[in-house]
Amino acid sequence: MQFLDWSLWEPWYLWITSALGLSVPMDYEAAQKLDVMIKDRASKADVIEKILRGNLVIVVGAGPSLEKSIEVISEKSLGIIVAADGACSKLLEVGIVPHIVITDLDGNIDDIYECWCKGSFVVVHAHGDNISALETHTQKFTGKIIGTTQTKPIGCLYNFGGFTDGDRAVFMSLELGCKAVLMIGMDLSSKVGRYSKPWLKGDEYAWPFKRAKFNIAKRLLSWASLLYSKPIVRVTTAGYDYGKPMDNIPDVNVKDVDKWIKEVG
Numbered sequence: 443m444q445f446l447d448w449s450l451w452e453p454w455y456l457w458i459t460s461a462l463g464l465s466v467p468m469d470y471e472a473a474q475k476l477d478v479m480i481k482d483r484a485s486k487a488d489v490i491e492k493i494l495r496g497n498l499v500i501v502v503g504a505g506p507s508l509e510k511s512i513e514v515i516s517e518k519s520l521g522i523i524v525a526a527d528g529a530c531s532k533l534l535e536v537g538i539v540p541h542i543v544i545t546d547l548d549g550n551i552d553d554i555y556e557c558w559c560k561g562s563f564v565v566v567h568a569h570g571d572n573i574s575a576l577e578t579h580t581q582k583f584t585g586k587i588i589g590t591t592q593t594k595p596i597g598c599l600y601n602f603g604g605f606t607d608g609d610r611a612v613f614m615s616l617e618l619g620c621k622a623v624l625m626i627g628m629d630l631s632s633k634v635g636r637y638s639k640p641w642l643k644g645d646e647y648a649w650p651f652k653r654a655k656f657n658i659a660k661r662l663l664s665w666a667s668l669l670y671s672k673p674i675v676r677v678t679t680a681g682y683d684y685g686k687p688m689d690n691i692p693d694v695n696v697k698d699v700d701k702w703i704k705e706v707g
Contacts (some may be wrong), residue, residue, distance in 0.1 A: 445487065445617045446603040448594050450669075455592055458605055458658055462651070468570025469593050476568035476589045477597030479580045484598040485588050487618065490563050493541055495619035497522045498706060500626065502540065503608040504529040504549070504637040506645040507682040508627030512536060514677060514699045521624060521703075524615060526607035528637040529627055530557050544611040547575035550640045555582050565590055567610065568599065590614075603666070609659040612674065613666055622673040622706045624699065630656040631685035656685075664689040673706055 459466055500521040502508065508529060515523060515538060525533055525540035528549030533540055539560045546567040547554075558564050565588045566580060580587070589599040590610070602617045604610030608630075612623050627635065634652055636642045648656060667674045667690040678684055679696040687693060694702050 445600055446613070448601070451601060451603055452594070454603075454662065454665075458592075461658070462654060465570045466593070468573075469568075469591070470596075472568040472570050472573050472576065473591035473593050473596055473599055475573060476566065476576050476580065476591070477599050479576060480566070480583075480587055480589050481598045483583075483585055483587065485563065485586055487588060487600050490542060490565075490588065490614075491618040493522055493563075494615050496621055498622050498624060498703065499524055499615040499620040500624045501608060501611045501615065501628065502526060502529040502533060503625065503627035503629070504532070504635045505627040505629030505631075505682075506633050506635045507629050507677075507679055507684075508532055508635055508637065510679045510681075511626040511677045511696050514624075514626060514696055522615075522620070524611045525557070525562075526611050526627075527554070528635075528639065530554055530562075531637050532627075533557075542611075544607045544614065546572050546607060547579050548572065548639065549607075549637075551579055551582075558583055558586060562586070563588065565614065567591070567607070604659075604662055606655050606659045609662045609666070612663060616666060616670040616672055616674075620672070622675075624675055624677065624694075624703070626677040628676050629682060629684055630660055630688075631683045633683065660685075660688050663691055667691050675702060 498521040523540040524542045527545040531553040542563045567590045591599045602614040604613035675694045678693045
């Protein structure tokens, strides 16, 4: 089962690898290794498609604004919660277990594993820089695991589109038929949130490579909004830097989220 047409994604992929100096052969090596590691226990994408299709999806990023914008989520949320890697740590702190965690395994592994133990599906991504993490951590997940790659899909792996954990969560949700996407903690600007990496003691100014990835994520999200013609909005709250607005993706103040959800229906 294939998803996002490779002919649509390949130009983006080649542009990203060129812009960031990434190794295409290493990406393929990582994909091949992950396929071998999980092929005997990997879930099919149609399992999470049943969770996502027709529903509002709340994609939770680990940006600085997550601290305040997380108030839009509750245990009675009408949306399916998809956490981008380290954001699952904050969700656990407030007593919320996401339905799905999207990860390249550089967030807090213990928290990702706790989410999995409590019922979350874990969507593990392979790329050239995380082969060691794949070899170390994927064995923890004996089921409810799905593999993804940024290369042309091989074996049991899927490519839903997207590059960073956050925008890949959005692409996956759209590709699997969600109704709309509400993004929180997706600042994608000058700072990295403390939940992004286990070694961060607080929010930090984004280093050059991270800022470049944020800019790529913004461009991909704007493209996704046109490609799928589904509502995508980002929740904002006072006191945080979100940079320039994203094309085709409106910002909604945290106070107006309930109104927006009613409008989506």
